[in-house]
Amino acid sequence: MEKFMLIFQGQKAAEQASAEQMQENMGKWMAWIDKLAKAGKYEGGEPLLPTGKIIKGSNKTVTDAAFAEGKEMIGGYFIVNAADYDEAVALCEDYPDYAIGGSVVIRQIQKMEMPA
Amino acid sequence: MKINRCCINFFFFVCEIDSFETASFYRLNYNFQKKIALDNYSHIAPTVEHLFRQEWGKLVAVLTKLFGPQNLQIAEDVVQDTLLLAFNNWKINGLPQNPSAWLFTVARNKAIDVLRQQKRKDVFSKSMAPLLQSEYTLVPTVQDTINTNSINDDQLRMMFVCCHPSISAEAQVSLILRTLCGFSVTEIAKAFVSGYDTIEKRLSRARQSFRENNVQFELPPVAELESRLDNVLLAIYLLFNEGYNSTQHEDLIRKDLMNEALRLCEVICRSPVVDHSRANALMALICFTASRNDSRLDANGNILLLEQQDRKKWNLELIQKAVHHLEISADGKTLSKYQLEAGIAYEHARTANYQQTNWNNILRCYDLLCKFYPSPVVELNRSIVISKLRGPAEGIKAIEAIAQIASLKNYYLLPATLGELHRQLHHYETAQQYFTKANSFTHSASEKKLLQQKIDQLKD
Numbered sequence: 001m002e003k004f005m006l007i008f009q010g011q012k013a014a015e016q017a018s019a020e021q022m023q024e025n026m027g028k029w030m031a032w033i034d035k036l037a038k039a040g041k042y043e044g045g046e047p048l049l050p051t052g053k054i055i056k057g058s059n060k061t062v063t064d065a066a067f068a069e070g071k072e073m074i075g076g077y078f079i080v081n082a083a084d085y086d087e088a089v090a091l092c093e094d095y096p097d098y099a100i101g102g103s104v105v106i107r108q109i110q111k112m113e114m115p116a
Numbered sequence: 117m118k119i120n121r122c123c124i125n126f127f128f129f130v131c132e133i134d135s136f137e138t139a140s141f142y143r144l145n146y147n148f149q150k151k152i153a154l155d156n157y158s159h160i161a162p163t164v165e166h167l168f169r170q171e172w173g174k175l176v177a178v179l180t181k182l183f184g185p186q187n188l189q190i191a192e193d194v195v196q197d198t199l200l201l202a203f204n205n206w207k208i209n210g211l212p213q214n215p216s217a218w219l220f221t222v223a224r225n226k227a228i229d230v231l232r233q234q235k236r237k238d239v240f241s242k243s244m245a246p247l248l249q250s251e252y253t254l255v256p257t258v259q260d261t262i263n264t265n266s267i268n269d270d271q272l273r274m275m276f277v278c279c280h281p282s283i284s285a286e287a288q289v290s291l292i293l294r295t296l297c298g299f300s301v302t303e304i305a306k307a308f309v310s311g312y313d314t315i316e317k318r319l320s321r322a323r324q325s326f327r328e329n330n331v332q333f334e335l336p337p338v339a340e341l342e343s344r345l346d347n348v349l350l351a352i353y354l355l356f357n358e359g360y361n362s363t364q365h366e367d368l369i370r371k372d373l374m375n376e377a378l379r380l381c382e383v384i385c386r387s388p389v390v391d392h393s394r395a396n397a398l399m400a401l402i403c404f405t406a407s408r409n410d411s412r413l414d415a416n417g418n419i420l421l422l423e424q425q426d427r428k429k430w431n432l433e434l435i436q437k438a439v440h441h442l443e444i445s446a447d448g449k450t451l452s453k454y455q456l457e458a459g460i461a462y463e464h465a466r467t468a469n470y471q472q473t474n475w476n477n478i479l480r481c482y483d484l485l486c487k488f489y490p491s492p493v494v495e496l497n498r499s500i501v502i503s504k505l506r507g508p509a510e511g512i513k514a515i516e517a518i519a520q521i522a523s524l525k526n527y528y529l530l531p532a533t534l535g536e537l538h539r540q541l542h543h544y545e546t547a548q549q550y551f552t553k554a555n556s557f558t559h560s561a562s563e564k565k566l567l568q569q570k571i572d573q574l575k576d
Contacts, residue, residue: 015200018300019168020372022203026168029207047208076208 003043004088006078007105008097028096036080041091045078075102079109166372168199170379171219172298174267175199177274178220180295181333182227182261184241185277185326188295194230198223216264224262228255241333271296272387273333275380278322279347282329287318288351289358294319297376307358307369335389345390349398349454352377352384356402360409374406385441396445397454403438404461407431419566423470435465453489456481475504492520493527500533508540528557532567544574 017025036042050073052065082088085106092104164170172195179191202219212218231240231248240248247257278291286308293299293307305315325331336344359373381402384395411429412420442458459481467473482498495518503511515521515534524530535550548571555567 017200017203018303019172019199019298020166020303021300022199023166023168026203026207030210033208033210045208047204075204078208 001081001083002111003109004080004082004085005107005109006045006080006088006092006095007107008075008077008095009072009103009105010075010101025096025100028094032094032096033078035094036078036091041080041082043079043081045076047076048074050075166375167215168203169298171216172199173271173274173296174216174264175219175223176295176298177267177270178262178264179223179227180274180277181270182241182244182258183230184244185331185333187240188323188326190230192295194223194226197226220262220264224258227262228258231258243332268383268386269389271380271383272390273335275348275351275384276335276344277326277331277333279344279351280326280329280331281344281347282325282331283322284318285351285354287322288347289354290315290318291322292351292355292380293373293376296380303369307373341389342391345384345394348384349381349394352381353398353402353454355380356405360405371409374402374409378402378406385444391450393445393447393450394452394454396441397452397458400438400440400442400445400458401454401461403434403441404458404465407434407438407465413562417562418569419562422464427469430465438462438465451484451488453485456485456489473504475501479505490519492518492524493529495519496524496527496530496533503537503540508537511537512541526557528554528563528567530554531557532570535570539570539574548574 033042033045050066053062054065055062080088080091082091085108088106088108092106095102095104175195175198176188176191179194180188183191198219201222202215206212206215231254232251234240244257244261247253274296275292278295279288283291290304290308293304294301299307301312301315301319304310305312308315335341356374356377359370359377378399381395381399384390385392385399387395407430408425410431411425411427414420438458439462442455442462445452445455445458460478463474463478463481479498479501482494482501485494486498496515499511499514499518502514512534515530515537518524521530531550532554535547535554538544538550539547551567551571551574555564555571558564558567
C-alpha cells in the first residue's frame with residue numbers, strides 16, 4: 001500500500017456560500033471522510049488557513065503570502081492509502097467541491113526505503 | 117378587550133386527538149442527523165440540522181447588540197467570516213464538542229479586531245461607545261456582550277429591531293430571514309419568488325433606515341411594547357404563511373420557512389417580558405396549521421380540501437403542542453385574532469372526520485372574529501360555515517351581505533366559493549361562470565387544476 005497526499009485547491013466559492021450551503025457542503029465532506037475511514041483509506045488531514053509566509057533567497061527574506069487569491073489557494077490536505085494512482089483517483093470520486101470550482105491535486109508520498 | 121374566560125372554554129373540551137395515529141414524524145429543529153461514526157473520528161458529534169443557520173441568527177443578534185443596529189452590515193460580515201472559518205475547519209476536523217462556544221469565541225476575537233481598527237468609536241451604539249473607547253474596557257465589554265447568557269432576550273430584541281415601524285412589512289420579513297434565520301439574499305429571493313436585486317435593495321434600505329432613525333438595540337418602551345409586539349407577531353405569521361400557502365416553490369424551502377416561524381415564535385413564548393397570550397395563540401395557530409401539512413396535497417401534488425384530507429396524516433405531535441400553547445394563551449383577559457383562528461383549527465383537529473365537524477363552535481369563533489377583527493376575508497369564511505349549518509342559499513346571502521365585498525374583487529376564493537355554493541344548489545351554469553372567473557384570478561398551478569376539476573365535474 002502506498003501513501004498519497006490529496007491537496008485541495010480553489011474553494012473560493014465557499015466565501016459566498018449561505019449558512020445552509022456551508023452546512024450541506026460540510027455534511028458531504030464528513031460523509032466522504034467517513035467513507036474513506038471505513039474503507040481503511042484515511043490516514044488524516046488538516047485544513048489550512050488562507051494566510052502564510054514565504055521565505056526565500058540567501059537573505060532568507062520573509063514575505064507575507066496571500067493564498068486567498070487565485071485558483072491555487074490550498075484549503076487543506078488529506079493523507080490516504082491507495083495501491084496506486086488509479087485507486088487514489090478513484091478515492092477522489094466523492095470530493096464535494098468540483099462543481100464550485102475546487103480541484104484535487106494528488107501526489108504520491110515517497111517511501112523511505114533503503115536501496116537494495 | 118376584556119372577555120370572560122368561559123367564553124373560550126369551549127376550545128378545551130375533551131380532547132379527542134387520541135383517535136389519531138401518530139403520523140409521520142415532523143421533526144422541527146430538534147432533528148439530529150444520523151451520527152457520523154468514524155473509526156478514528158470519535159470526536160465528531162451529531163450535527164444539528166440547520167446548525168449554521170441557527171448560530172448565524174444568535175451571532176448576528178449579539179453582534180448587533182455590540183455594534184448597534186446602524187452597523188448591521190458589519191455584524192453580518194463578522195458572522196459570515198466566523199462561519200466560513202468554522203466551515204473550513206469542521207469539514208475536515210469534524211465538529212468540536214461545543215460548536216456554539218467555538219463560534220462565539222471566534223466571533224469575539226473578530227469583533228475585537230473590528231473595534232480596534234475603527235478609531236471612531238462613536239459609530240457604534242450609544243450605550244457601548246464609551247466602553248469601547250479604551251483598550252482597558254474594550255475586551256471585557258466584548259466578552260460580556262458576545263456570549264449566550266441572554267441569547268433568548270437578544271434574539272427577541274433583534275426581532276423588535278427588524279420589525280421597527282420605519283420598515284415596511286415585507287422588508288421586516290426579509291430582514292428577519294436574513295438576520296435571525298441566516299438566509300442568504302438568494303434564498304430569500306427564492307422564498308418570495310422575487311429577484312435577487314429586489315431583495316438586496318429591500319435589505320440595504322432597511323439597514324440605511326436603522327442609521328437614519330437611530331434605531332437602538334432595545335425593547336420598545338412599555339407603552340409601545342404591546343403594539344410593537346403586534347408587528348413582530350404579524351411578521352412571523354407572514355413568514356409562516358409564505359411557507360404554508362405558497363404553492364409556487366419547492367417543498368424544502370417551504371418547510372424551512374415554517375420551521376423558522378415556529379422557532380422564532382417559540383423564542384417569544386419563552387420570553388418573560390412580552391405578552392404571552394398572543395404569542396402562545398400564534399404558536400398554537402402555527403402548530404395546528406403545520407400539523408396538516410403532510411395531508412393537503414395528494415401524490416400528484418393536487419390540493420386536497422379539508423373534507424378530502426386523510427386525518428391520520430395529521431401530525432399528532434404538533435397538534436398536542438398546539439393544544440398546549442392554546443391553553444397557555446387563555447389568560448382570560450384578551451381574546452386575540454390568533455386565538456380565535458387557532459380555536460377554529462382546534463375544532464377541526466379534535467374531530468375524527470369532516471362529517472362530525474362542530475360547525476356551531478366554528479361559527480362562534482367566526483362571529484367573534486367578525487365582531488372584534490372584522491375583515492371581508494373573515495366574513496367570506498364565515499359565509500361558508502353558514503352554508504354548512506343553514507344550507508348553500510343562506511351562504512350565498514351571507515356573502516352578498518359582506519360589508520366591503522368590493523375589496524375582494526380580485527380574490528379568487530370569492531368566485532370559487534360562490535361557484536361551489538351554486539353547484540350545491542344545482543345552478544350549474546352560474547357555478548361554471550364563477551369557477552371560470554376564479555380560475556382567471558389565480559396563478560397557482562395546483563389551484564387552477566383544482567378549479568378545472570370542479571368545472572369538469574359540472575359537465576358530468
